[in-house]
Amino acid sequence: MNIRYPNGKKYTAPQINHKEPSQIEYGKRGMSLEEDLNATNEYYRQAGIAVIHKKPTPIQIVQVDYPKRSSAVIREAYFRQPSTTDYNGVYKGRYIDFEAKETKNNTSFPLKNVHEHQIEHIKAVIKQQGITFIIIRFGLTDEIFLLEGVHLLSFWNRMVDGGRKSISKEELTEVGYSISIGFQPRIDYLKIIDRLYLS
Numbered sequence: 001m002n003i004r005y006p007n008g009k010k011y012t013a014p015q016i017n018h019k020e021p022s023q024i025e026y027g028k029r030g031m032s033l034e035e036d037l038n039a040t041n042e043y044y045r046q047a048g049i050a051v052i053h054k055k056p057t058p059i060q061i062v063q064v065d066y067p068k069r070s071s072a073v074i075r076e077a078y079f080r081q082p083s084t085t086d087y088n089g090v091y092k093g094r095y096i097d098f099e100a101k102e103t104k105n106n107t108s109f110p111l112k113n114v115h116e117h118q119i120e121h122i123k124a125v126i127k128q129q130g131i132t133f134i135i136i137r138f139g140l141t142d143e144i145f146l147l148e149g150v151h152l153l154s155f156w157n158r159m160v161d162g163g164r165k166s167i168s169k170e171e172l173t174e175v176g177y178s179i180s181i182g183f184q185p186r187i188d189y190l191k192i193i194d195r196l197y198l199s
Helices: 033-046 116-127 149-160 169-175 190-198
Strands: 002-004 051-054 059-068 071-079 087-091 094-103 108-110 131-138 143-148 166-168 177-179
Touching: 033 051, 033 087, 033 094, 033 131, 094 108, 094 116, 094 190, 108 169, 116 131, 116 149, 131 149, 143 149, 143 169, 166 169, 177 190
Parallel strands: 002 071, 094 131
Antiparallel strands: 051 087, 059 071, 087 094, 108 166, 131 143, 143 177
């Protein structure tokens, strides 16, 4: 199947590691932020804590073959530009909506990793009194921060006004919240949401 991003670049599926269970490293499993959050959200759902899901990425199908009457094979498709954030759901009767980003930068989070349509969506969620934020992982140090949407907008506006084009780790430490990797759940971000909005 031929799938392309909006810029025309071809999508390549990630390689699957077929290690035996005894070969898997359980210390720092190398899971992506998305994988950790998906595991966290599944834990929340199964424990009856919250219902939060990753939003599917919209795909524009271009070419479909029908080798049999009962089946269809997608031959070519394109990722559409997503219009919102990565995750949404409900927790204790409140609407939750957030974006997840990783960076290999060690000292700051580049704001070019966030898109204008995501900023507009975060503004709209805030206007409706929803809970919105961004979770940022520094890949080299495995540090994770939760930054409320209002603070993200403040840093974004600073950039738009000609200021710094990134959020320093020091700034994240000052106005954000550090999250430690755990076992179950992997990234317990709802503990911070309880403290900020529901205590």
